[in-house]
Amino acid sequence: MIDIHSHILPFMDDGAADYDAALGMAQDALNDGISTVVATPHHANGVYMNPAGEIEESVRVLNAKLQEAGNPLLVLPGQEIRIYGDLLDDLERGQLLSLAGSRYILLEMPSSRVPRSMEETCHELIIQGYVPVIAHPERNAEVAEDPSRLVRLIELGALGQLTAQSVAGTFGSKLQKLSLExxxxxxxxxxxxxxxDQLHRPFGLSEAYGVVKRELGSDAFDFFQQNSRKIITNEEVIRANPVQSYNKRHRLFGIFSRKG
Ligand SMILES: [Fe+2]
Structure with missing residues (x-):
């Protein structure tokens, strides 16, 4: 499996505390069936600043340590970028990183709201050839209240990324229900x-995919697995239009309908 969002790099943010912790996380990733992890430290979220160069250097060091430890996990550079005023300027200045050098760029909204500038920022990025990937929209209060806030961004050309623990139900049944919705x-x-980390916010991808397979079927499972791979290989992600048009085409038995 491929994981496109993680805080495995040490000394960057509220992720791995040091190299031992990072190597422990890397072992967990491997045990979970993950072969490639994109490291996405927080950037410009009001607490952490992690410009591109520092992340790239840290990825280089961690990969060397993994090799030394005999762990075949591959770590690729990325960044979880909070929506902020200078985002587009900083992108031009080379301070921001897309996911594994692809056209896909991981964006974080504040958890309480969808920023007013969100649509405009996504639009600008798309014009420049990027594809915004919206991190954990299910954990955004306004999206939870009204999912059409997210659908609007998807219609503009953005993508949505669920957190594995939300899907698995670790964050509660309400968040799991919303994720499946x-x-x-x-x-x-x-x-x-x-x-x-290894304890409270572990990788847990296989558990989430298990829920997807059980609740949504194996086509949905394939859809999500393929898309993570397409992100790191910079291929076109599989999109499907929001549910209405999809259901019409597939007579209510689309790949996301409940099985049985
Ligand atoms: Fe994150």
Missing amino acids: LCRRQAVHIIASDAH
């Missing part, structure tokens, strides 16, 4: 761990 609405396209 966003899957059925085809408002999300990727599942990623957002792993921060």
Whole structure:
């Protein structure tokens, strides 16, 4: 499996505390069936600043340590970028990183609201050839209240990334229900761990995919697995239009309908 969102790099943010912790997380990732992890430290979220160069250097060091430890996990550079005023300027200045050098760029909204500038920022990024990937929209209060807030961004060309623990039910049944609802609405396209540590915020991708397979069927499982791979290989992600048009085409038995 491929994981496109993690906080495995040490000394960057609220993820791995040091190299031992990072190597421990890497072992967990491997045990979970993950072969490649994109490291996405927080950037410009009001607490952490992690410009591109520092992340790339840290990825280089961690990969060397993994090799030394005999762990075949591959770590690729990325960044979880909070929506902020200078985002587009900083992108031009080379301070921001897309996911594994692809056209896909991981964006974080504040958890309480969808920023007013969100649509405009997504639009600008798309014009420049990027594809915004919205991190954990299910954990945003306004999206939870009204999922059409997310659908609007998806219609503009953005993608949605669910957190594995939301899907697995670790964050509670309400968040799990919402996550599956966003899957059925085809408002999300990727599942990623957002792993921060080994204990409270672990990788747990296989558990989430198990839920997807059970609740949504094996086509949905394939859809999410393929999309994570397409992100790191910079291929076109599989999109599906939001649910109405999809259901019409598939007579209510689309890939996201409940099995049975
Ligand atoms: Fe994150």
